[in-house]
Amino acid sequence: MGTPLQVKANQTVKDREMTLATIPSSAAASKTTARRTMSTPATLMVTLAGVFLTALIMAVVSWMSVSSSQGAIDAIGRQAVPAIVNIQEVRARLVEMDANAANEFLGGGQSSRDKYEVARQRLSALLAEAGSSSALGANERAEIARMTEQVQVYSGQIETARANSRQGFPVSSAYLRFASNLMHSDLMPAADRLDKFYSDYLEAQYAHQSSVHTVTLVAAMAAALALLAVLGFGQVFLSKRMHRSVNPALAAATVLIVAFSCMLGIGLMRSSSFLAEAKEKDFAALHGLWQARALAYDAKGDQSLYLVMRGNGAKYETGFADKTKLLEGKLSEATAVVSADISEAAASARANLQPSFAAFVKVADNIRALDKGGDRQKAVETATGSGADQSNGSFARFDTSMAAVVDGQKAHFDNLVERAAGSIAWLNSAGLIVALMAVFMTWIGLRPRLNEYRV
Amino acid sequence: MNTASNLDNLERNLKMMFKSLQSRLTSGVRTLAAAMVALAVVAAPLTSPTMAQAADQSGDVTASLRPLSPMPHALQMPSGSTMKKIQDRGRLIVGVNQDTLLFGFLNPLTNQLEGFDIDMARLVAKAIFGDETKIQFKAVVSATRIPVIQDGSVDMVISTMTINAARKEQISFSEVYYLAGQKVLVRRDSTAKSIADLNGQTVCVPKGSTTAKNIPRLNPNAKLNEVDTFTDCLVLFQMGKVDAISSDDVVLAGLAKQDPYAKVIGERLTDEPYGIGMPKDASDFVRFVNGVISQAKSDGTWTQMYGKWLGATLPGAAPNPPRGTYTN
Numbered sequence A: 001m002g003t004p005l006q007v008k009a010n011q012t013v014k015d016r017e018m019t020l021a022t023i024p025s026s027a028a029a030s031k032t033t034a035r036r037t038m039s040t041p042a043t044l045m046v047t048l049a050g051v052f053l054t055a056l057i058m059a060v061v062s063w064m065s066v067s068s069s070q071g072a073i074d075a076i077g078r079q080a081v082p083a084i085v086n087i088q089e090v091r092a093r094l095v096e097m098d099a100n101a102a103n104e105f106l107g108g109g110q111s112s113r114d115k116y117e118v119a120r121q122r123l124s125a126l127l128a129e130a131g132s133s134s135a136l137g138a139n140e141r142a143e144i145a146r147m148t149e150q151v152q153v154y155s156g157q158i159e160t161a162r163a164n165s166r167q168g169f170p171v172s173s174a175y176l177r178f179a180s181n182l183m184h185s186d187l188m189p190a191a192d193r194l195d196k197f198y199s200d201y202l203e204a205q206y207a208h209q210s211s212v213h214t215v216t217l218v219a220a221m222a223a224a225l226a227l228l229a230v231l232g233f234g235q236v237f238l239s240k241r242m243h244r245s246v247n248p249a250l251a252a253a254t255v256l257i258v259a260f261s262c263m264l265g266i267g268l269m270r271s272s273s274f275l276a277e278a279k280e281k282d283f284a285a286l287h288g289l290w291q292a293r294a295l296a297y298d299a300k301g302d303q304s305l306y307l308v309m310r311g312n313g314a315k316y317e318t319g320f321a322d323k324t325k326l327l328e329g330k331l332s333e334a335t336a337v338v339s340a341d342i343s344e345a346a347a348s349a350r351a352n353l354q355p356s357f358a359a360f361v362k363v364a365d366n367i368r369a370l371d372k373g374g375d376r377q378k379a380v381e382t383a384t385g386s387g388a389d390q391s392n393g394s395f396a397r398f399d400t401s402m403a404a405v406v407d408g409q410k411a412h413f414d415n416l417v418e419r420a421a422g423s424i425a426w427l428n429s430a431g432l433i434v435a436l437m438a439v440f441m442t443w444i445g446l447r448p449r450l451n452e453y454r455v
Numbered sequence B: 001m002n003t004a005s006n007l008d009n010l011e012r013n014l015k016m017m018f019k020s021l022q023s024r025l026t027s028g029v030r031t032l033a034a035a036m037v038a039l040a041v042v043a044a045p046l047t048s049p050t051m052a053q054a055a056d057q058s059g060d061v062t063a064s065l066r067p068l069s070p071m072p073h074a075l076q077m078p079s080g081s082t083m084k085k086i087q088d089r090g091r092l093i094v095g096v097n098q099d100t101l102l103f104g105f106l107n108p109l110t111n112q113l114e115g116f117d118i119d120m121a122r123l124v125a126k127a128i129f130g131d132e133t134k135i136q137f138k139a140v141v142s143a144t145r146i147p148v149i150q151d152g153s154v155d156m157v158i159s160t161m162t163i164n165a166a167r168k169e170q171i172s173f174s175e176v177y178y179l180a181g182q183k184v185l186v187r188r189d190s191t192a193k194s195i196a197d198l199n200g201q202t203v204c205v206p207k208g209s210t211t212a213k214n215i216p217r218l219n220p221n222a223k224l225n226e227v228d229t230f231t232d233c234l235v236l237f238q239m240g241k242v243d244a245i246s247s248d249d250v251v252l253a254g255l256a257k258q259d260p261y262a263k264v265i266g267e268r269l270t271d272e273p274y275g276i277g278m279p280k281d282a283s284d285f286v287r288f289v290n291g292v293i294s295q296a297k298s299d300g301t302w303t304q305m306y307g308k309w310l311g312a313t314l315p316g317a318a319p320n321p322p323r324g325t326y327t328n
Helices: A004-022 A029-035 A040-131 A138-166 A171-242 A248-308 A314-337 A344-372 A376-384 A391-425 A427-452 B002-042 B044-057 B082-089 B116-129 B142-150 B210-218 B230-239 B249-258 B283-298 B301-309
Strands: B092-096 B104-107 B112-114 B135-139 B156-158 B178-180 B182-187 B202-206 B223-227 B244-248 B262-265 B272-274
Touching: A040 A138, A040 A171, A040 A248, A040 A376, A040 A391, A040 A427, A138 A171, A171 A248, A171 A427, A171 B230, A248 A314, A248 A344, A248 A376, A248 A391, A248 A427, A314 A344, A344 A376, A344 A391, A376 A391, A391 A427, B082 B092, B082 B116, B082 B283, B092 B116, B092 B142, B104 B116, B116 B135, B116 B156, B116 B283, B116 B301, B142 B156, B178 B249, B182 B210, B182 B249, B202 B210, B202 B230, B210 B223, B210 B244, B223 B230, B230 B244, B230 B249, B244 B249, B249 B262, B283 B301
Parallel strands: B092 B135, B092 B156, B202 B223, B202 B244
Antiparallel strands: B104 B112, B178 B272, B182 B244, B182 B262
């Protein structure tokens, strides 16, 4: 029905359409006939339905895309990598315990004992944390449970060594050696197996994330393009059929979808880029730093055991030489990939890593020279002292620097993961909102035209 | 007259011939003796390795070179001697065991090596330098005792080492400074009375020790578990991974002292005469060390050392020091 003015306008539209229909061009006759199979209101309704459908698809696909990226961030940035770092720290704490036990035995006293106890408690917490990871299979859980038991056995042997040592019994050094052998022949290989499991898990997750990310991003872009195509069709249809230059609502919906598509694409790409940087660079640096730290503790343990196991200490002397040589390479590799924009304190500590390690090695060389020169007393004092030119002191400076670099690199990694998550956090529900807005705008844009056909 | 004169001439000629023959014989004997002496001097380095064989042939494998007499004063070692080289170096280098309680062990409380063997080594250092602290200990285990002597890493090894013919082929030994004997250590609640009762049970012994070689002969049905050191055996024993430990009685006494749930059983299965090991070609040093040992035995030092380290652990009164037997 409508007002008289509306009725007149409708009549004008119908007359124009009839005029157009009575003078078809011969060339386009067949096509025009085909188009005429659908009336204008029907076409407009189909357009509206098409917008609704494609908007829905875009919303769902973009949600899937964002969700899969968030899942990858969780799996890689918040599970696999922290789990690997956790296991690397487990390795480091194991050998830190061993190094401090040997140093205490040599005469390192309460200071070494306190460090041993701190490392033991931290190790317990790390193993409990490792056991709670959802990424673990039954075998890995059993491995962690067995490691926890073996740490108890190790601690028991150290306690027995201490008890015998207090009575001046030489069997104490044998217990220390048995404990150290347990550490290196059982616990460290178990930690290495877990590290490999998590590393494989990380690579699998990353490969999966990369493929899913690509597929969902392409699908989301395809859905957005389909929506834009429907909107474009509506715009062109209205323009041709009703001589409207631009339908503002459809245009606004188009701009909204274009903007959303761009932001979705940019957000996903940025997220993926941050995650890739976190995994490829920061994680590699963290992994290398923790391995270097564990190797350093191991070398420190060998240095003490060389003096404890007099006459039977050749393997510890060789072990120290091999480990420090390996460590020099690891330190070079790890510090080379440490992020350039870590905190100032961490950057300063990084610059100090290699010099402080070289100073520790120099002290170790001096200890062996003293021992071989017959001055065991001085060698032991140097091995257990905390002065600048003594072993515990020089190693503490290296380890303090190492801890600062590790903390700085971990903070950088966490920051990248958060930025990866932040880049797409708002996109999760934005797709649905944008889709609804696009449908609403299309409805707003088409409703007056549809109303023109209402009687 | 002629007859008498002829008889006189005959007698004179016979005397001259006899004197000439006597002179020639004496000269020949002297020449022969000189030649033998010269041969002995020239061949001395070649013949010295077979002294052990000579001693073995004499039936006493423990016989060592006669002590140096008179002994040089401290810091006045004879020029060119092994002792002079040690004196010039400024310290005596001695291979010792560091985990044999009572004989040679690193006291965790003092971080110093202590024991009967350590004190014996200090006596030698004191004889050379007049200062028992002029000494560098290098810890050895059973399997490395002979190699460190052969490669010159140490001047001597004093590490509860039994003198036997096989070892004397490789190194020289001092006279016996302690006479031990192989026994067996078992759990306190064990019913075994001797190694014969350990059929099917695992007996722990240090690698390269004489006890490791003796067990199959003493009880072929016992299982052997060879490890690096005596104390490794004690750890395995306390962990329940071996049933018994076999070694010299003094070593086992040291182990039993560290484990109140262990006991030493049976009679001495073998005699284990301990000697100080030295390089094969250091006969002057062997004589010097024998001088130090025999001095310690005769002046009461040995008995004091026994009382200090073993008196409270081994049953019975202190024995007399083992008698030294010598070859020239």
